[in-house]
Ligand SMILES: NC(=O)C1=CN([C@@H]2O[C@H](COP(=O)(O)OP(=O)(O)OC[C@H]3O[C@@H](n4cnc5c(N)ncnc54)[C@H](OP(=O)(O)O)[C@@H]3O)[C@@H](O)[C@H]2O)C=CC1
């Protein structure tokens with residue numbers, strides 16, 4: 001049978017392949033945990049909407065639990081939570097039910113895995129959260145639990161509004177990024193000056209998100225900007241790496257070599273920004289940029305092309321735009337990119 005090769009069909013097939021590959025990644029991580037016995041004290045963590053981000057987060061946690069590799073020193077958890085997660089539920093809309101020793105993948109069934117959970121991560125699209133939480137049986141299942149939302153734009157108040165007053169959940173907003181899959185996420189956890197988390201919940205939040213990278217804390221009011229910078233940021237950086245590689249490809253460098261060289265160059269510079277200062281401290285990007293720019297050399301020539309094209313302002317504007325759009329995502333409507341002039 002001939003297929004209709006529409007862009008939509010091709011995109012769908014690509015996404016399906018990606019999701020299948022990601023689920024294999026998760027199973028591999030689970031498998032690596034095989035020998036570990038579950039502690040009776042262990043908590044159950046359920047991801048409602050286990051797609052790109054949910055898989056990256058669970059993968060990072062499973063990886064951390066299965067390896068003796070300790071967390072990076074700068075993300076060390078000062079106060080370990082009393083109890084750690086040891087059982088995991090991944091809930092999806094499609095796919096199939098699969099049960100492993102530590103992980104169960106559920107398809108189109110949220111109530112039971114939510115009943116089993118001590119911690120719930122909301123990992124579906126922001127506009128779905130209302131429907132997911134208001135579905136039959138969910139209000140009771142979620143009652144009194146720790147609900148962590150990674151959804152762009154949704155405020156804690158909006159999530160609480162989806163739950164009846166008797167539900168008494170602790171709702172915390174956290175914004176990780178896709179680098180969670182390689183345990184290099186930058187996750188921002190929202191803080192509330194009026195309702196600080198109890199120390200054990202706070203320690204649990206730190207533990208969960210330091211499994212997948214670094215953690216920072218910001219007031220809730222800053223979360224949309226953090227979403228743009230840290231959540232969308234990886235896509236912006238991918239575009240920069242891709243564009244630099246394109247220049248080299250145009251000048252005759254083989255494609256694969258160009259991507260590798262551009263990516264490693266970006267990685268080296270980000271490492272310098274983080275630790276290239278005196279005593280291993282952070283260094284200002286402008287100082288590092290100046291160090292590369294030999295007077296009369298090629299770097300200053302290239303930099304001026306970028307400045308003349310307004311790259312700095314354009315990138316800053318992209319972060320500002322993404323901040324505004326992130327805020328609109330919380331309103332539960334689709335197509336928000338088309339709503340502004
Ligand atoms: N992608 C990113 O880089 C980041 C995303 N976020 C936020 O994370 C959230 C998830 O994004 P992302 O992982 O990219 O999205 P995905 O589309 O990859 O994942 C969403 C998941 O939700 C599942 N799902 C859909 N409907 C239901 C339902 N009724 N019950 C249970 N699960 C359901 C989907 O299942 P199925 O695949 O079977 O349809 C899918 O697995 C969003 O809210 C986003 O704002 C935050 C930071 C970064």
Ligand SMILES: O=C(O)[C@@H]1CCC=N1
Pocket residue numbers: 152227231232329
């Ligand atoms: O683009 C989005 O809506 C999500 C949130 C941050 C990154 N990806």
